[in-house]
Amino acid sequence: MNMAKHKSKKPKLNKKRAKEIRRKKALEQKAKLRVEKSTPPLQAKKEKPEPKVQKKPVYLKKYKPLALATAACLALILLGIGLAKIGFFAAVQGAFVPRGKISTGSLPISEGYNEVKNVPKGQVRYRINKSVVFENRYGQGDIMLENPETCEFNLVFSFYTKNDSKLIYTSPMLKPGEYIFKDKRLKQGDYECTYKVIAYTADKVRVGETGGFLTISIES
Numbered sequence: 001m002n003m004a005k006h007k008s009k010k011p012k013l014n015k016k017r018a019k020e021i022r023r024k025k026a027l028e029q030k031a032k033l034r035v036e037k038s039t040p041p042l043q044a045k046k047e048k049p050e051p052k053v054q055k056k057p058v059y060l061k062k063y064k065p066l067a068l069a070t071a072a073c074l075a076l077i078l079l080g081i082g083l084a085k086i087g088f089f090a091a092v093q094g095a096f097v098p099r100g101k102i103s104t105g106s107l108p109i110s111e112g113y114n115e116v117k118n119v120p121k122g123q124v125r126y127r128i129n130k131s132v133v134f135e136n137r138y139g140q141g142d143i144m145l146e147n148p149e150t151c152e153f154n155l156v157f158s159f160y161t162k163n164d165s166k167l168i169y170t171s172p173m174l175k176p177g178e179y180i181f182k183d184k185r186l187k188q189g190d191y192e193c194t195y196k197v198i199a200y201t202a203d204k205v206r207v208g209e210t211g212g213f214l215t216i217s218i219e220s
Contacts, residue, residue, distance in 0.1 A: 100171075108181070126146060126147055128197075132214060146179035153200060154174065157196070158170045158195065159195050162213070193215065195213070
């Protein structure tokens with residue numbers, strides 16, 4: 001018995017459905033291409049290296065205060081040496097040195113005493129040290145000024161530089177029977193000097209003056 005062979009036929013899709021499937025695949029394909037074109041390959045971000053912090057050795061931290069204290073001490077020592085060289089400390093000390101004290105009586109030296117023991121009326125006589133020595137320029141020196149008791153006038157002594165007549169010392173007013181053994185100089189320097197003695201009455205009326213020469217020496 002002959003049997004006729006039949007070929008199996010695939011079911012036919014609806015044209016509209018098939019068209020929609022093709023369109024969907026085409027859109028998916030385009031979308032895939034678009035993503036591949038627009039998305040750049042990811043690159044790994046380079047991390048910035050952290051700055052290296054140099055750690056100070058432990059011994060520096062430990063001895064830093066000691067080093068600062070030592071440097072400060074050295075600076076003070078050098079400053080002190082410099083100030084001493086320019087005479088700063090002597091100047092400060094000199095600021096506290098008192099003026100000469102006026103004493104009653106006669107200078108405790110015998111030289112020239114007989115010449116002022118008896119002063120004629122109307123004359124001016126005195127005793128003065130003509131070679132004055134100071135231990136330092138800011139201290140007291142052996143001025144040694146005396147208005148003898150037999151003198152009838154009050155006396156004021158002034159010292160001037162010989163070259164330019166610059167006033168460097170003035171004594172307080174000495175009454176008869178008063179003297180100054182040591183006094184403080186008011187100016188600096190080593191000088192050949194002249195001196196002036198001005199006489200005043202008891203009422204402080206100027207009656208005359210006299211003078212002469214002396215030297216002032218400063219040992220340091």
